[in-house]
Amino acid sequence: MSEVEEEQMDNVIDPQSVPVDLTQNKTVKIRNLVAFWLLGLCNNYAYVIMLSAAHDILGSKETVPENDIDKPDAMFNLTHSTGINRFDCNPVSTGAVLLADVLPTLFIKLSAPWFFDYIQYNILVGICIVTAVSSFLIVAFSHVLALSLLGVVFASVSSGLGEFTYVSLMAFYEKNVVSTWSSGTGAAGFIGSLAYAGLTEAGLSPRNSLLVMLVVPLSMIISYWGILVSSPTMRQSQDTIHCNEDRQCLIEDDTKDCKDSHLTVKEKGRFIKHLLKYMGPLFLVYFAEYFINQGLMELIYFKGIWLSHSAQYRWFQVLYQLGVFISRSSVNIVKFKWLWIFPILQWCVLILMFTVAYFAFMPTIFIVFAIIIFEGLLGGGAYVNTFYQIRQDVDPKYNEFALGTTTVADSAGVSLAGAVALPVHNALCAL
Template sequence: MVAITDKQNALEKATPEQKDKQLWRDLVAFWILGLCNNFGYVVMLSAAHDIIARFDETTEVSDPKAEVLERQCNIVSTGAILLADVIPGFVVKLVMPFLPFWINTRVASAVALSVAGFLCVGFAEVEMVALLGVVCTSAACGMGESSILPYTSNYNRNSLSTWSSGTGGAGVIGALAYAGLCAINVSSRNIMLIMLIFPVLECIAFWIILRKPSGLVDNSVPSVTSVVEDDKPLQGWKEQLMYITSLFKYMLPLLFVYFFEYFINQGLFELVNFENTFLDKESQYRWLCVDYQIGVFISRSSVNLIKFKHIWILSLLQFINVAYFLTEVIFFYTPSIWIAFAIVLWEGLLGGGAYVNTFYRMSSEVPRSRQEFAIAVTVQADSLGIMLSGFLAMPVHNAICRLPAHPKLFS
């Protein structure tokens, strides 16, 4: 009798996670969904240098009268791929919050666009087809993020952190897979065909592993804002648009972090060149992408251990990284590639930390009835920052390519 009473008391004191024996299904499903949703996006950015090189000539700038470092630049920077990989997704994110939330239709559309993207890039014979594939991948990622991330509000709060961890995992696995397959001389077509396993995995995660959301919301953590604010759902476009201004405190810091971050990745990474090292120029770009994604994965998976509220500080730190890389690609003063790898890892930690902490804050500060809309709007901020960085990256890239090449400050 005492044992039964103790068991009942233990059950009453148990957390929602302990009571829900099937919670693992949702957490695993959202991790896989985050992985699959961002995987194509990451692969396209990792392949950006190679996609451009397939259809473009390389220019060389040199000064025969001086001992200089020869600059080798693609005529079009990887910022062009960045724009093709961001603008369609950004447009999709702008529209999605105001459309009916038909989650099954949205996920099916995202999967179809992802498949089309891999096939177009893999079988492209001309640049426009390759760019069309990147556009399809971008739209798939934007549709998935603006649908599945808000959908986490119907589940246990930790679903948001596992989604974020999965998107970070996509960075590491995507960049590492592309760099590794290139290293063993797998053709670009075969690489893209191999990547088709991820849209299939996304279908399995969403329609088989993930449970239906009814009754699964974790209400053990009350919404802070709902205590002092009317928690009624937003009605109509006018009310939704008026509500967006209250989300600027989440959106603006995230925008600046990603603006600085992707200006580095797609405007300056391509120009980083360390001679007399174990990696050639193309491999340096690929492995810097891998290194960056490792940092993103670590920070996007850390929100249950480290929570950070003041995202604007992360944007200032990211600006310092811009200053370093901008001066490095002009003067080549860093003595070792390992220093660059360390700074790139730090850059990834800042970006991933800004992403996961922004949405984790929203899960407790935004009324639950408004979270789907609020999160769907806020995800536009990182895409807008990335898009603006792409527009800036191309002229800056071309301006640096036209500069007289300089000797390294360290020989």
């Protein structure tokens, strides 16, 4: 072989050193897009189910007669015999379930950006699957409220760790996976809340409804290890897989020396200030919408219609998740560069829903249905547009860190909403 030919061969990039989204293989691209949609669906499913079942979970299970344990509402619901107030309240706000469903997520997201890049993705995904299975089993078979809340905590760990893991993983794939992931998470909300409401309304007990949901962690296994095409830049062996013979790392069009494949703590700390323009609007949107969902929704009750109080709450959750699903799937059709439009409108919805709960002036439940769908549209739109902008605008060197770290904003907003919902619930129920 001539020297010229040898030089040409040296200049050829090994396909295994190039991220899969840089190949022109349409089958690979389709598999990755489908995989991220399914991963979004599976990751958020347990989280959504626990919020949809929140009104049921809060019931005192010790008071349920054994012969009623398989009735749709008897497994969780508390039979109230201590009078009626204007809001027909549970003794404890569903904000308690929200806190159990989000505080572990917040802790994970606050700590993960600083050291999780040293843990293989396969290990992180395995933990997500095990905790998701545990959450469904614990809540399904528990007859004690404290144990049920522990099951909700496991769902939170699975969802929080999964969101950080998969959103960070998007940095190694083409930008359109942001859209399919977001659509999948929106579908999780709609399908999950609809499935739970539909199964329980059809007469299946909450316990059996939760056991049916065990198919979801199995689907996550298939999606991640069976459908997703592993990117050569994924963290399997940070010192070898990123690099060619010249010790250069390839992530899309960016090159960097392999010894710098991890950002330092100082670099991460300095870069966080650049993420505030994304995190601020997302935090405010999620605070408003989850204060509505877990602090006000359960207090809005239309008597004398075809739906019971528990059923109304479940269907409020379904319609909210429908709005989220539509907007999280829309980024390839409608994009918003000005992210602050979402918190402004969402806080207007919050004020409106507070007046609806407090003054009980709404003449029909269908108006509330429409408001709740709009609330979901705003929440989903804020989420998908935020991460789409990060994926497009942030330097590839910081993309993985930026995507994962920004997930802290929504969990912080949800956590604060749950904390505020508890005293507001107690104050309103005391009236």
